[in-house]
Structure formats: C-alpha cells, structure tokens
Amino acid sequence: MSAVFRREFRAFFTNPVGYGVLAVLFSVSGYFFYLYNLYSGTADLTAVYSGLFTLTLLAAPFLTMRLFSEEKRQKTDQALLTAPVSLTGIVVGKFLAALALFAIGVSITLLYAVIIATQATPDWLVIIGNYIGLLLVGGLILSIGVLISSLTESQIIAAIGTLAVSVLLMSIDILSTLFASFSFVTAIVEFLSISSRYGDFTSGLIQYDNVVFFLTAQALFVFLTVRVLDSKRWN
Amino acid sequence: MIEVKNLVKRYGSHCAVNNISFQAEEGEILGFLGPNGAGKSTTMNILTGYLSATDGTVRINGHDILEEPNEAKANIGYLPEMPPLYPDMTVREYLDFIYDLKKCALPRAKHITEICRVMKIEDVYGRLIKNLSKGYKQRVGMAQALIGNPPVLILDEPTVGLDPNQIIEIRSLIKSLGKHHTVILSSHILSEIEAVCDRIVILNQGEIVADDTAENLSAKFSKERRLEVRIDAPAKEVSSLIAGVPGVEKVAVLDSNENGATDLAIEVAEGVDIRRDLFERLAQKKWPLLYSKPSAMSLEDIFINLTVRKNGGMHQ
Numbered sequence: 001m002s003a004v005f006r007r008e009f010r011a012f013f014t015n016p017v018g019y020g021v022l023a024v025l026f027s028v029s030g031y032f033f034y035l036y037n038l039y040s041g042t043a044d045l046t047a048v049y050s051g052l053f054t055l056t057l058l059a060a061p062f063l064t065m066r067l068f069s070e071e072k073r074q075k076t077d078q079a080l081l082t083a084p085v086s087l088t089g090i091v092v093g094k095f096l097a098a099l100a101l102f103a104i105g106v107s108i109t110l111l112y113a114v115i116i117a118t119q120a121t122p123d124w125l126v127i128i129g130n131y132i133g134l135l136l137v138g139g140l141i142l143s144i145g146v147l148i149s150s151l152t153e154s155q156i157i158a159a160i161g162t163l164a165v166s167v168l169l170m171s172i173d174i175l176s177t178l179f180a181s182f183s184f185v186t187a188i189v190e191f192l193s194i195s196s197r198y199g200d201f202t203s204g205l206i207q208y209d210n211v212v213f214f215l216t217a218q219a220l221f222v223f224l225t226v227r228v229l230d231s232k233r234w235n
Numbered sequence: 236m237i238e239v240k241n242l243v244k245r246y247g248s249h250c251a252v253n254n255i256s257f258q259a260e261e262g263e264i265l266g267f268l269g270p271n272g273a274g275k276s277t278t279m280n281i282l283t284g285y286l287s288a289t290d291g292t293v294r295i296n297g298h299d300i301l302e303e304p305n306e307a308k309a310n311i312g313y314l315p316e317m318p319p320l321y322p323d324m325t326v327r328e329y330l331d332f333i334y335d336l337k338k339c340a341l342p343r344a345k346h347i348t349e350i351c352r353v354m355k356i357e358d359v360y361g362r363l364i365k366n367l368s369k370g371y372k373q374r375v376g377m378a379q380a381l382i383g384n385p386p387v388l389i390l391d392e393p394t395v396g397l398d399p400n401q402i403i404e405i406r407s408l409i410k411s412l413g414k415h416h417t418v419i420l421s422s423h424i425l426s427e428i429e430a431v432c433d434r435i436v437i438l439n440q441g442e443i444v445a446d447d448t449a450e451n452l453s454a455k456f457s458k459e460r461r462l463e464v465r466i467d468a469p470a471k472e473v474s475s476l477i478a479g480v481p482g483v484e485k486v487a488v489l490d491s492n493e494n495g496a497t498d499l500a501i502e503v504a505e506g507v508d509i510r511r512d513l514f515e516r517l518a519q520k521k522w523p524l525l526y527s528k529p530s531a532m533s534l535e536d537i538f539i540n541l542t543v544r545k546n547g548g549m550h551q
Contacts, residue, residue, distance in 0.1 A: 003335030007321075014323040079319035079379065082283040083336045084309040233287040235246070 001085070004093030005100075008067065012101050017066065021059050025105035028055055033112045043120040045112060046202055049130040052106060053198055056138045057170050059105075061162030063098040064145025065155045068225070073153045081233075087226045095146050095222055102138045106131065125204040133201025136214035137194055141166055143221035150228045169194050236261050236417055237282065237387060242291035244277055244441075251277045253441040254291070259434075261386065264413035266432030267421035270542050273438040275421040276316050279391050282419070283313040295387055309337070312385040314393055318376020322365030326356060326375055329364060330382060339383040347382070353408065354378040355401075369396035377405070388412060390420040394427060406431050425534045435534075439542040452537050461530045462501040462509070463489075468522035470497040476516060482507030496525055 012018025029052050036047035071077040080090055109131065116122045145162040152158050173193050179185040190196065197210045237259040244252040252274045259265040267275045280286040282293055284300045284307065293300040298307035321329060330347050339346065351357045354374045359367055364375060373396045380388060393409065394402045409431055412418060422428050428435055429449050437445040445452055466473050474486045474497070482504050489498040503509055510527065517524050 003332060006335070007332045011323060074321070075315065075317045076319040076321055078285055078315040079333065082285050082308055082311065082313045084305040084338060085336060086305065233285065
C-alpha cells in the first residue's frame with residue numbers, strides 16, 4: 001500500500017495535474033481570502049471555506065481521473081495486480097495519495113488563519129470544523145472518482161463522470177424543493193445532502209453522524225472499486 | 236514449480252483456454268509455442284493471477300493462486316506481453332517502486348544495481364522510461380520481473396524488440412536463470428524455443444497439442460518418415476517407379492539442382508524402410524542414386540503440422 005501511495009503521490013508532480021489542482025486551490029482561495037478578509041477587514045474565514053467547498057467539488061475529479069484508467073490503458077495494472085499486494089491495498093494507496101494532495105491544497109487556509117491570528121483572534125473551532133469538513137467532503141468526491149476511474153480506460157471520461165456526480169451532489173438540495181410533496185424524496189435528499197452536512201461543520205459543529213456518514217461513504221466507494229477490479233479478472 | 240490442472244478460461248461462449256494441464260519443475264525452462272490467439276498470453280495471465288480462470292487450479296511452489304494469492308505472487312516474476320512501464324518515471328524510480336511493491340527483502344541498492352548490470356540498463360538508469368527505445372523498454376520490463384529474485388519466472392515473448400546481439404544475450408541469460416528457477420517463456424520464434432527450452436508445450440486454439448522435449452517431438456513426428464533422394468533419371472519414369480515400391484505413400488518431384496537428375500521427396504508409411512528395396516529397383520534400371528537422406532521434421536514443420544491441421548493430431 002505504501003509503495004502505491006508514494007508512487008501516486010509523486011506522479012501528481014511528474015505531470016501537470018497535481019500542480020494544476022494546487023494552483024487553482026491556492027489562487028482561488030487566496031483571492032477569496034483577500035476579498036472577504038483582507039479587503040473587507042473581517043476575521044471570519046467562513047466565506048473562504050464556503051468558496052472552497054464548491055471548488056473542491058469541481059477540482060477533486062481531476063485528482064482521481066488518472067488513477068485507474070491510465071493503469072489500464074498503459075497496461076501497467078499487470079504489474080500492480082500480479083504483485084503480492086491486496087487489491088484493497090492498491091485502491092486505498094491510490095485514494096490516500098489523492099487525499100494527501102487535496103489536503104495540502106486546502107491546508108493553505110490554515111496559513112490564512114495564522115495571518116489573521118497576527119491581527120485578531122480567529123475562531124479556531126470554526127476553522128478546524130471547516131477544515132475537517134472540507135477533508136471529508138473532498139475524500140467523498142475522491143472516493144467516487146476512484147471508483148469511476150476504475151470503470152473506464154479514458155481519463156477524460158473518468159473526469160467528466162466524476163464531475164457530473166459532483167454537480168449532482170451539489171445540486172441535490174434543489175430536488176427536495178421540487179419534490180416537496182413526496183416526503184420520502186425529501187428524506188432521502190436530506191440524508192444525502194452533503195452541503196447541509198458540510199454546513200454543520202462550518203459552524204464548528206463536528207457531529208458524529210456527519211463524520212460517520214462521510215467515512216462510511218468513502219469506505220463504500222473504496223470497497224466498490226475493489227469489487228470492480230476483482231470482477232474484471234473474471235471477464 | 237508450477238502445477239496447472241484442467242485450466243479453462245471462457246469469455247462468454249468463446250473458449251480461450253480449454254482444459255489444459257501441465258507442470259514445470261524447478262530448473263526447467265518450458266517453452267510456450269503457438270499461433271496468435273492460441274491462448275499463450277491468457278494462460279500466462281492466469282498463472283500470474285492477473286486473470287482468474289473459469290475452472291481449474293494453478294499452484295505456484297505449492298501456493299494456490301486463488302486461495303493464497305499473495306504467497307503465490309511473491310514467488311513469481313512476470314514480464315507481460317507489453318512491459319508494464321510507467322512512462323513518466325525514470326528507470327531508477329520505477330525499479331525502486333517495483334522493489335517496494337514486491338516487498339523485497341534483499342539489500343536494495345546492491346540488488347537493483349546487480350539487476351541493472353545483468354540487463355545492461357545501467358546507462359539509462361536516470362532516464363525517463365518514455366524516452367527509451369523499444370529494446371531498452373523490454374529490458375527494463377525484464378529487470379522488473381527479476382526484482383526480488385523470484386523462483387518462478389513467466390516471460391511473455393521476452394526478446395521482442397531486441398536486436399540480434401541483445402537477443403543472444405537475453406537467451407543466454409534465460410538459460411542461466413533456468414538452472415535455478417522455473418521458467419516459462421512464450422515465443423513465436425521457433426528457433427528461440429528450440430535453443431532455450433528444455434521442454435515445449437504447443438498450444439493451438441486453447442488446447443495443448445504437444446508437450447515434450449524438442450528431440451522427442453522431432454522423433455515422434457519423424458515417424459511419418461520423409462526421404463529425400465536425387466536420382467540421375469527422367470522425372471516422370473522414376474517417380475512412377477518409386478510410387479510402385481511397397482510402403483511408399485507419396486512421391487513429390489522437387490526442383491532439381493543438377494542437370495539431368497531428379498530430386499524427389501518420398502513419404503513412407505510408419506515403420507517401413509524402403510532404402511534397400513529402392514536401391515535394387517534403381518540398380519535394375521541402371522539409374523544412379525546420387526544421394527539419399529532422411530529428413531527429420533524440424534520444429535517448424537511440427538508446429539505447422541500441429542497448428543494448421545484442423546484436428547491437431549496428437550491430443551494428449
């Protein structure tokens with residue numbers, strides 16, 4: 001697992017994807033930070049984080065698009081799958097590599113918090129809640145991206161597919177207003193709504209059910225990826 | 236040691252590998268021979284755990300590939316048809332990665348340096364794999380298989396893309412590896428199989444049509460004896476005379492290289508020696524026999540014979 005993790009993490013910097021995603025996360029969040037905090041003169045980082053939430057949903061698919069599709073296309077999966085490593089180890093290694101890169105990307109906000117701390121007192125609980133929330137949301141999109149990447153040999157299709165799921169997750173709350181008369185739809189949407197779950201984190205509330213929801217969903221998608229890879233050996 | 240029992244691989248209704256069984260012992264080099272689509276690569280992919288068999292068992296040094304995949308895979312070095320190389324890595328990074336992936340316990344620097352020396356890839360050690368020539372890529376792929384010094388080596392067309400000198404080097408390398416390893420290698424090149432392998436398995440349409448040493452195969456098939464003769468006589472008359480010799484099944488007139496003489500290829504029924512009879516008859520006609528030689532079937536003939544014929548002759 002650690003060998004796969006290290007290779008994937010390094011691979012983000014041997015092609016432009018890792019740099020690209022980091023550049024977007026740094027520059028856009030930097031712009032928000034300037035606009036909402038430095039320019040408007042507030043110590044509240046909430047606006048930066050809610051901007052980053054949307055950005056995460058759009059950027060994360062590019063971190064996972066390559067992970068399995070490219071292995072299949074280059075036939076390098078033959079080295080991975082014939083090595084004495086479990087499928088779960090391979091999938092988790094790749095997932096954690098993408099998550100690590102993403103974590104570096106959003107960690108820039110901690111620097112903003114430190115900058116604010118020199119002038120005022122930031123609300124550390126809100127910042128930590130937001131940070132953990134972002135990591136959990138990012139992890140969810142990344143785990144979905146890993147699964148979709150294992151289904152295709154094309155990076156483009158993997159990226160677009162994951163992006164589509166991201167946008168759907170972002171806009172799922174609209175469904176509950178559209179189908180307000182069906183209580184079961186509203187219940188499902190409320191359960192799946194990652195933006196309302198993330199909303200709890202932004203106010204500094206780290207609730208068990210939300211954490212469990214995100215972690216379970218990630219484990220589920222990792223598990224499904226393992227099943228996809230295993231089933232490919234039978235066809 | 237590799238034990239394969241009743242291996243079957245179906246893709247839908249297509250049967251890529253149909254009930255094959257064979258064994259390869261330690262210190263043995265087994266050659267896989269067969270036309271394209273015979274099931275060579277599929278079989279190798281199953282042996283290494285990349286694909287799963289529809290039916291049958293594979294044991295690598297006693298470990299079942301399905302039940303104990305990690306133990307079995309730890310015993311295998313695999314060079315697939317297309318070497319599994321990451322183009323964006325340098326040779327150094329790649330071999331380091333494979334070393335970690337295989338959880339190799341040998342001293343890292345020494346082991347990798349040794350493999351690079353043997354494979355003659357030291358001079359491209361720091362270069363990106365995507366910039367290497369086909370021959371270098373093939374050798375990096377081979378180096379990858381050797382990392383961890385696994386007791387079983389499975390090599391799918393290891394000499395593809397190499398120049399003649401490199402081919403000879405790799406062959407002698409495989410031969411020396413074969414002394415202490417179990418090696419399976421596949422190739423289209425018959426002379427290569429003949430030169431390197433202790434035993435040959437010929438596959439056709441997913442079935443084993445022959446499994447023996449090169450000499451035994453040749454001997455077995457030479458039972459359908461062929462005799463080549465050159466006789467100083469007119470073609471038409473001499474061929475009808477020979478056709479009359481008891482035991483002769485077929486006479487074919489070949490192009491002659493000598494003026495006035497006729498070259499003939501005679502196929503004789505199993506177990507019949509017509510040479511004395513033939514001499515007597517020619518002597519009566521006063522036609523000098525310029526030469527005669529039994530032509531053993533080459534591996535190439537056997538291969539064509541077994542794989543072109545619709546019902547391969549020697550189901551075992």
